[in-house]
């Protein structure tokens with residue numbers, strides 16, 4: 451059996467080697483390394499895939515979030531509501547922009563933002579909400595969009611972990627994660643559902659005026675070369691990365707299906723184990739399983755991780771520390787507040803290997819050893 455990894459980018463590359471090598475060769479021979487034709491082509495294909503009017507490629511998912519905030523022309527002291535249990539980037543960009551992050555506790559079953567907590571956090575200074583579609587399924591967007599409309603707030607979706615996931619509206623309509631808010635922020639970090647061979651990101655929007663602004667901001671505040679209408683940044687998707695991503699995009703649904711099948715295998719094996727709680731699948735979203743994350747109960751998580759490591763099974767904690775306990779945010783008022791659910795999650799979550807290349811014998815090996823843990 452091949453050694454088990456959290457993410458197996460090598461096996462994926464070997465499956466697509468010819469297509470990817472050809473795409474890379476073409477870029478290298480053309481030498482159009484910056485803003486080459488593959489960037490435009492990939493952005494168009496991604497817009498078709500996601501069903502969004504505009505895709506603005508950029509340097510990474512964190513920039514996608516930052517540029518979204520830059521485009522909203524917010525003022526220092528304006529408040530942005532974010533979840534406590536997320537990757538740092540969601541909250542970091544708000545702080546970096548001189549805005550005030552207002553952190554809210556999350557749902558113990560879905561790990562995501564709770565509409566009632568958001569509603570409680572709204573003040574006269576609130577300008578935006580950044581829901582995170584954590585681990586690959588969508589936050590409760592219908593309620594979030596209703597709150598946003600009521601209070602006239604922007605919604606920036608942090609869709610870094612959920613590219614390909616569908617939101618299912620109560621009236622039966624489906625939309626891709628990242629296409630529901632004013633902007634949707636995508637990351638092509640190598641381990642994400644659509645991963646580059648380096649950094650990459652994109653911003654989705656259905657608003658044509660906003661799209662023009664976003665494109666200007668990622669390109670030094672420019673519309674016409676050497677004429678700068680605002681202070682922007684330099685955030686580009688490399689042509690090489692775009693060419694690689696365009697190949698992989700054709701396989702994204704296949705990859706996500708393989709992740710779902712691996713998750714089904716795990717769920718089936720762990721369903722009745724008292725020391726693990728399988729991930730809840732919400733009725734309003736499909737799940738692309740960027741991560742397969744369990745909650746451990748009544749056992750010592752570190753001992754389980756060590757036991758797994760001895761069996762050649764990697765496991766990770768996403769995330770070990772909530773936003774309100776990060777030293778970087780110690781000066782914000784939320785640092786002194788209580789977020790019992792996210793504290794509980796940080797102490798009990800455990801993510802298992804999850805990627806489209808997991809083989810049946812690897813899944814058997816992992817589930818067998820986890821089921822036998824009490825007999826160790």
Ligand SMILES: *Cc1c(COP(=O)(O)O)cnc(C)c1O
Nearest residue numbers: 510511512537539610611637639
């Ligand atoms: C990966 C990730 C990001 C940032 O993406 P980068 O491309 O690494 O900058 C932001 N938010 C969440 C929730 C992520 O998982």
